[in-house]
Amino acid sequence: MSLQQRKILLGVTGGIAAYKSAELTRLLKRAGADVRVVMTAAAEAFITPMTLQALSGHAVRGALFDPAHEAAMGHIELARWADLVVIAPASANTLARLAQGLADDLLSTLCLATTAPILAAPAMNRQMWTHPATQRNIELLTERGVRLVGPDSGEQACGEAGPGRMAEPAEITAAATALFASGALAGRRLLITLGPTREPIDPVRFLSNRSSGKMGMALARAAIDAGADVTIIAGPTAQPTPADVKRIDVETTAQMHNATMAEAAGQDIFIATAAVSDYRPATPAGQKIKKTAETLTLTLERNPDILGDVSAAFPALFCVGFAAETENLAEHARDKLERKRLDLIAANPVGDGLGFDRDDNSLEVFWPGGHRSLPVTTKTRLAQQLIELIAERYQESLEKLPLP
Numbered sequence: 510m511s512l513q514q515r516k517i518l519l520g521v522t523g524g525i526a527a528y529k530s531a532e533l534t535r536l537l538k539r540a541g542a543d544v545r546v547v548m549t550a551a552a553e554a555f556i557t558p559m560t561l562q563a564l565s566g567h568a569v570r571g572a573l574f575d576p577a578h579e580a581a582m583g584h585i586e587l588a589r590w591a592d593l594v595v596i597a598p599a600s601a602n603t604l605a606r607l608a609q610g611l612a613d614d615l616l617s618t619l620c621l622a623t624t625a626p627i628l629a630a631p632a633m634n635r636q637m638w639t640h641p642a643t644q645r646n647i648e649l650l651t652e653r654g655v656r657l658v659g660p661d662s663g664e665q666a667c668g669e670a671g672p673g674r675m676a677e678p679a680e681i682t683a684a685a686t687a688l689f690a691s692g693a694l695a696g697r698r699l700l701i702t703l704g705p706t707r708e709p710i711d712p713v714r715f716l717s718n719r720s721s722g723k724m725g726m727a728l729a730r731a732a733i734d735a736g737a738d739v740t741i742i743a744g745p746t747a748q749p750t751p752a753d754v755k756r757i758d759v760e761t762t763a764q765m766h767n768a769t770m771a772e773a774a775g776q777d778i779f780i781a782t783a784a785v786s787d788y789r790p791a792t793p794a795g796q797k798i799k800k801t802a803e804t805l806t807l808t809l810e811r812n813p814d815i816l817g818d819v820s821a822a823f824p825a826l827f828c829v830g831f832a833a834e835t836e837n838l839a840e841h842a843r844d845k846l847e848r849k850r851l852d853l854i855a856a857n858p859v860g861d862g863l864g865f866d867r868d869d870n871s872l873e874v875f876w877p878g879g880h881r882s883l884p885v886t887t888k889t890r891l892a893q894q895l896i897e898l899i900a901e902r903y904q905e906s907l908e909k910l911p912l913p
C-alpha cells in the first residue's frame with residue numbers, strides 16, 4: 510500500500526510533539542503523498558514554518574485570511590483539495606475546539622469545510638488526556654467519524670509517564686495509508702500477467718515489444734490496496750514490485766503460459782495486462798547467427814493465447830483482458846470480449862506516442878451489456894479506478910450465480 514498521489518493536509522498544533530511533524534511530513538512525502546501544512550499559532554512556538562515548508566515543498570499556511578494565499582488557493586479550495594486531513598500533534602485545545610465546531614482559525618475552519626476524512630494524533634500531558642473534558646471531546650469526535658491514532662503510553666516531555674505521547678510518525682503514516690484501503694477486494698485472490706515477453710531468435714537476440722509493465726504493476730498495487738492477495742507473472746520489466754505481491758518472473762510466452770496455467774487454480778480474478786508476443790521464431794538458432802547471408806528470413810509460429818486458454822480452462826475465474834489498439838478500438842475490444850469469453854475488457858489506444866511506456870493513459874472498459882470511459886489520468890489513478898470497477902463487476906457476477 511502507498512500514498513501515491515494522495516493529497517494530505519497536515520494540521521500541526523501547539524505541543525512539544527510538533528517537532529515530530531517534520532519527520533511525519535518526510536514520511537508522508539516518501540510514501541508518495543502531496544503534503545500541504547497548516548499550522549496553528551501555538552504550533553509556531555514549537556517548530557518553524559520554514560522547516561515544514563522545506564520538507565513539504567509548499568508554503569505553510571497559518572492565518573485564516575491571508576490575501577497572498579487566498580489568491581492562490583483559498584481556504585475552501587484547500588478544504589476541497591484534501592483527500593485526507595491529518596492533525597498531528599492534535600492538542601487538547603484543538604480537539605476541544607473541533608468538538609465544539611469552532612471556526613476561528615484556519616485549521617478549525619478547514620476541518621468544518623472539508624468532506625475528507627480526518628485523522629487525529631492526540632498529544633498531551635497524561636492528566637490532560639485522561640481529564641473527563643478531553644475524553645468527552647474524543648467521544649464526540651469519534652462519533653462524528655474522526656479517526657484517532659494513538660496516543661501511546663510512555664515517558665512524556667513534562668517528565669511524567671502515562672498515556673498522551675503522540676503516536677510515532679511511522680505509525681501515523683501507516684494509519685493514513687490504511688484509511689485509503691478500500692477493502693473492495695478483501696480476501697480475493699488475484700492473478701496478473703504483465704510486461705512484455707521475449708521470444709529468442711538465437712542465444713543473444715529476441716523479439717519483443719514496447720510494454721513497460723507500468724500498468725500491470727499499478728494494478729497490482731491498487732489490488733493490494735483494495736485488500737486482495739496478489740500474484741504477478743512478470744515478463745522482463747524494470748518496474749519495482751509493490752510490497753506484499755508474490756512475483757514470478759518469466760521471459761517467453763510459453764513460460765508465461767505454463768506459469769499462468771499453474772497459478773490460475775484457486776484464483777478469483779485473472780487480469781491479463783501482459784503484451785504477449787503472438788508469434789515466436791519457430792526454430793531459435795543454437796548459436797549466434799552470423800552476418801553472412803544478404804537477407805535473412807525468420808519463420809514465426811503462433812504462440813498460445815494465454816488469456817483465451819485460461820478463460821476456457823477455468824470457467825469460474827473472472828477474466829479481464831486488455832486490448833491495445835491502433836484503430837477501431839470499441840469494435841476490436843467487443844470482439845475480443847466475446848471471442849475470449851471475458852468478463853471485462855479494458856481497451857486503450859496505442860501508437861503515436863500513446864499507451865506503452867508512458868505514465869498516463871485512458872481506458873474504454875467494456876463488459877457484456879455495459880461500457881465505461883476512464884479519461885486520461887496517471888496509470889496509478891487509472892489502475893485504482895479499474896480495480897474498483899473490476900471489484901464492482903466481480904461482485905455482481907457472484908450475485909448472478911445460481912444458489913447452490
Ligand code: C5P
Nearest residue numbers: 781782783785813814815816830831832
Ligand atoms: O488478441 P489480443 O492479443 O489483442 O488480446 C489481448 C489480450 O489477450 C491481453 O489481455 C493480453 O494480455 C492477452 N493475450 C494473451 N496471450 C496471447 C495474446 C494476448 O494472454 N498470446
